Amino acid sequence: MLAVQAVHTGGPEVLKAVEVEVPSPAAGQILIKHHAIGLNYIDTYHRSGLYPVKLPAVIGLEAAGVVEAIGETVTRFRPGDRVAYNGTLGAYAQAAVVPADRAVKVPDGVSLETAAAAMLKGMTAEFLVRRCFHVKPGDHVLIHAAAGGVGQILVQWCKALGATVIATAGSKAKLAVARDLGADHLIDYSDEDIAARVAEITSGQGVAVVYDGVGKDTWDASLKSLSRRGTLVTFGNASGPVPPFAPLDLGAKSLFVTRPRLFDYIATTEELDESAAALFALLASGAVKIDIGQTFPLAQARAAHEALEGRKTTGATLLVP
Ligand code: NDP
Known part of the structure; x- marks a missing residue:
């Protein structure tokens, strides 16, 4: 073969x-x-x-x-x-x-x-929005590379959970894709300041969670975009791995950072079946x-x-x- x-x-x-x-x-x-x-x-x-x-x-x-x-x-x-x-x-x-x-x-x-x-991409979105950080109605959520494989599913799943979605992407055409999926606010990170735009959109409050699969290039902006006690979920390295950082960087707003892997969230067959069931149910509902x-x-x-x-x-x- x-x-x-x-x-x-x-x-x-x-x-x-x-x-x-x-x-x-x-x-x-x-x-x-x-x-x-x-x-x-x-x-x-x-x-x-x-x-x-x-x-x-x-x-x-x-x-x-x-x-x-x-x-x-x-x-x-x-x-x-x-x-x-x-x-x-x-x-x-x-x-x-x-x-x-x-x-x-x-x-x-x-x-x-x-x-x-x-x-792989849908079960990643499943654990990211339901278990790694629990997205709730009314949360402001920042999703990087929102027109990508995982990104598109994240946008739709967060909207289905009642969140306000701020989507980033590297071109106007990709942002149009995110908008059509329901993203509420769009940031072109090829020519806009992510943290400044997030501050404007959230009246200075910042977002409850950032889903960051871009890594190195967005790390600083992701931290700056968080609300007090917000969570940075850094789950990928599309632009390269995030360099080492100082825990003190989290102190100014009591932030949380997690670096999850799908395979730790579907380690058992029960977890695998449960994640697949949640994904397939959402596909059947038409929400994603x-x-x-x-x-x-x-x-x-x-x-x-x-x-x-x-x-x-x-x-x-x-x-x-
Ligand atoms: P995507 O389809 O999202 O492709 C990556 C996107 O990242 C690109 O389309 C691009 O979008 C953006 N990007 C930003 N900077 C760069 C750069 N310098 N080089 C290349 N791309 C860049 O890929 P996937 O959906 O397969 O994966 C998305 C991320 O999620 C990856 O980082 C992946 O490793 C991670 N992942 C992690 C998992 C985990 O368990 N931790 C599981 C599954 C995926 P744009 O042009 O809009 O910037």
């Missing part, structure tokens, strides 16, 4: 299409024939070495497809089931073996493409829609990485096996 490997760390050029054997499911595993593979920013960290993985490796953490075969002891699925997963390395391939307790059934009415686009902004053939994963890192994508990106 076709797979895409990172042969060593580096830029998108280290991604190579290779032919590999179709794996067999061991006890507790299922073999999934992929229909669609989700591209995530974390894939670029695995490729670049920011998050080290043993190379060469087939990268990718998110896909949806149909169960082809099950290993011994598997009772959770049967061949033919429509399933999706996140968090198991090896998704950039036409098929993968995954522990059965790390996959979920895709409900009728949700396409496998939507599931592949939503499993998944925008598949672009698709690439799996063999062109390199071009997909170039587009993602070049800030040329909106919404989710799929690789088609």
Whole structure:
């Protein structure tokens, strides 16, 4: 079968299409024939070495497809089931073996493409707004890179929870996307001062929470944008990792900072199932829609990485096996 490997760390050029054997499911595993593979920013960290993985490796953490075969002891699925997963390395391939307790059934009415686009990004939004920080009606919420994969889902989920959303993005076209999803206020961080605009919008109060997947470039503005006892959720490094900071920086307004990972919020199968159920319920209600902004053939994963890192994508990106 076709797979895409990172042969060593580096830029998108280290991604190579290779032919590999179709794996067999061991006890507790299922073999999934992929229909669609989700591209995530974390894939670029695995490729670049920011998050080290043993190379060469087939990268990718998110896909949806149909169960082809099950290993011994598997009772959770049967061949033919429509399933999706996140968090198991090896998704950039036409098929993968995954522990059965790390996959979920895709409900009728949700396409496998939507599931592949939503499993990692949507469950990230789920834990960020419901568990990492609990967004409440009336909260002012600042969401960076709001037209991106996770960003678009965050905007819609926060609106569904009754928050007032301030969205940032790097272009007018991307801000129009955030506006159409329900964002109340828009900041173009390519030419506007984020903290000054937040102060203006919130009459100097600041926001209850900042969801910051941009990292290095927005860190200072995110801290400055918070209200007293506000929470900075720094959950990604699209512009590079945040440099070390002094706890004293938090003292002026008694701020909280957390640096969460999805996989600590879906560590058990119960947590995985609960997060997936919340996500699929919101998709079914229509409150959150998944925008598949672009698709690439799996063999062109390199071009997909170039587009993602070049800030040329909106919404989710799929690789088609
Ligand atoms: P996105 O689709 O949001 O793409 C990243 C976006 O970041 C770009 O489109 C761009 O939007 C913005 N950006 C700002 N500065 C830069 C820069 N210098 N280089 C590239 N992009 C930049 O990606 P994802 O939805 O896949 O992920 C969003 C973030 O969430 C990532 O940081 C990712 O690591 C993180 N994440 C963290 C998880 C966790 O568990 N902690 C789980 C899932 C995702 P614009 O042009 O508008 O600035």
